[in-house]
Amino acid sequence: MAIYDGQDKTPLFDAIVGYANENKISFHTPGHKHGKGMLKVFRQYVGDKVFRLDLSVMSEVDSLHEPSSVIKEAQVLAAKAYGADYSFFLVNGTTGGNQAMILSACDPGDKIIIPRNAHKSVISAVILAGAEPVYLMPKVDEVSDLILNLTPEQVEEACRQHPDAKAVLVTNPTYFGLTTDLEAIAEIVHQYDKVLLVDEAHGPHLHFHPSLPKSAIDSGADMCVQSTHKHLAALSQGSMLHVKGVRVDILRLKTTLQMLQTTSPSYVILGSLDLSRYQMVHGGEQALSQVLEMCEAARARINKIPGLSCLTREQVRKIPYLDLDPTKLTVSTKGLPCSGYDMAKILNSEYGIQTEMADFQNVLLFVSLGNTPKELKRFTSALEKIVVDYKDMFMNQKKRKRIVFPSFVPRKEVNPREALTRLTRKIPFKRSVGKVCAEIVCPYPPGIPVLCPGEVITQEIYNYLLNVLDSGARINGQSDGRLQTIKVLEDAPAASAPQKKLFAIG
Ligand SMILES: Cc1ncc(COP(=O)(O)O)c(C=O)c1O
Missing domain, CATH: 3.40.640.10 (Type I PLP-dependent aspartate aminotransferase-like (Major domain))
Known part of the structure; x- marks a missing residue:
């Protein structure tokens, strides 16, 4: 990749560090005053310097808004x-x-x-x-x-x-x-x-x-x-x-x-953005080549483990228009009576490996320039071992239900913004089929909204959500995370009742 003019500079990061090194007395935000006001427990863990970089907006370090x-x-x-x-x-x-x-x-x-x-x-x-x-x-x-x-x-x-x-x-x-x-x-x-x-x-x-x-x-x-x-x-x-x-x-x-x-952006975050750009321009391609290489090695090894498979670019490219970013490793447990959740739990508790995400039949890993081939080898070795060690336990488990995201878009009865301003009421989830949802219902994983405000709750969506909960997913951003209840629009507000309510969230 060509290195463009001026790309050897990190102007923002340099300005932040330059200011921090001047060691000025702070009578401005943030209130920790270069960390001196911060509890020792934090300072002892991270050191003092990071607090010096946590600045407020001033001419030396520029303003994000202007x-x-x-x-x-x-x-x-x-x-x-x-x-x-x-x-x-x-x-x-x-x-x-x-x-x-x-x-x-x-x-x-x-x-x-x-x-x-x-x-x-x-x-x-x-x-x-x-x-x-x-x-x-x-x-x-x-x-x-x-x-x-x-x-x-x-x-x-x-x-x-x-x-x-x-x-x-x-x-x-x-x-x-x-x-x-x-x-x-x-x-x-x-x-x-x-x-x-x-x-x-x-x-x-x-x-x-x-x-x-x-x-x-x-x-x-x-x-x-x-x-x-x-x-x-x-x-x-x-x-x-x-x-x-x-x-x-x-x-x-x-x-x-x-x-x-x-109006108080973190200069530590802003400085890290400046450095990220620099890092990618200078040697980013080489670093990514190494990431791709280690991902391919891991993918090939996982695809030899009985019961497991790791999505490949060749598989994805067979689907018209699609391609795969190979730095994401999707390991499917479909060939085993073991869910992605179970696999992620074992990896975490027994092997000290934290994955990005797990669902009913997948474990997802994000691999970046911060990872090493050794770490990926530890991951693949752990998978090989788990498949053998847990064989009996997996075999004794009852077969998992296949849970597939609803293939259609729910019917929209009311514009989502309008639905948030309407009168709502909480009802038992089991009585919600046919009602108009008044909130975002978004199970994690996969973090995709199943229902949005203003959409009709159908039997298929109801069943899907029950299955998703049963499989161990969480419902985020919803008024009742266990989905015992759900907020729906009032069917027909009484003539005397207020017609509108400002943002009925929460
Ligand atoms: C597709 C997609 N878009 C947006 C976001 C939000 O990104 P951020 O966490 O940087 O706010 C996420 C977060 O997971 C995401 O997966």
Whole structure:
């Protein structure tokens, strides 16, 4: 990869460290005053220096909301490194970035085409924007039971049916690393004069290696958001939003970012974003080659373990338009009477290995430049041992129920934002079929909203949720995590009852 002009600098990180080294007396925020006010237990564990980097907004380190010096310079370098026209540093993860993309692209009432398996931050952004979601359901793979990605045909059909939609959002890669033909989708979306937004939370590394699937910006997307903290070395919450081309209203985007982001951003996070960009430009490709190599070695070894299989790029590429980011290892336990949950539990408690996620029949690993071949060998050796050691226990377990994500999008009775302002009531979940849901019901894993506010609870969805709970998943963001009860819209408010209630969340 070519090293662009100025990429040997880390202007923001240098400014933060330069200021910290001046050792000035602080009569400003944060209140810990370079850590002196912090409890010893914390300082003793992490050392003193990190607190010196935790600064407040001041001219020496620039302002995230009105960048004019080092933050501006760092963002310009990031844009150049990613091949974008503009880049924005984010301190509230891709959650904040998805919200900014959607709120800057959609006015209240505007239609936006999104995959049903979008992250819940996309759904919440649609609610905040007061936009009208048009959901597309990606296919579920019959072999792996994984939810695939949108196809160009699905997007084209939706654009044809909804010529008034303002934007299309695609999740690329998905949580499991599945990518689609974004270039073809970008062409279609632009033909229909819409804006293409990409939730690229799981792809901040794609641009930096030629054998990885193409990044969103390289594929022609107008805007994308990446969780730099998830797959590169930035600190948690550190993400980037990139823009390319003329379809995005940059002033509106900047205003939206100001509305959504804190006025006290963490300079430790911001500095780590500057360093992540530097790290990828300088030796990122080589580091990723090593990651790819160790993933391939692990994949090959896992695929020799009886009862287990690890998703390969060749398998995925047989599905039209799809590809796989091979740094995500999806290990299926389908050939064993053992769930992904059980496998992850054993790996954790007996082998000290914490995976990214587990579901009914998969364990998912994110491998990044922070991992070593030795760690992956420990993982594969652990799998080999578990399959032998637990053979009898697995054999005595009753066969697991196959749980597949509902293949359709629930019927929307009321706009999601409107549903949040209506009168609601909590009812026993077992009596909820036929009612209109008033909250987001999102089991983790896989973290995909099964119901959104305003959607009708059907028997199939009810059964799916019961099965999901039974298998050990948690329901996040819902008023009753055990789903004994659920919030639904009042059927017919009494004439004397108040018609509206402000945000009936919680
Ligand atoms: C596809 C997708 N988008 C967005 C997010 C939110 O990202 P963040 O945690 O950086 O806010 C996630 C988090 O897991 C995700 O999986």
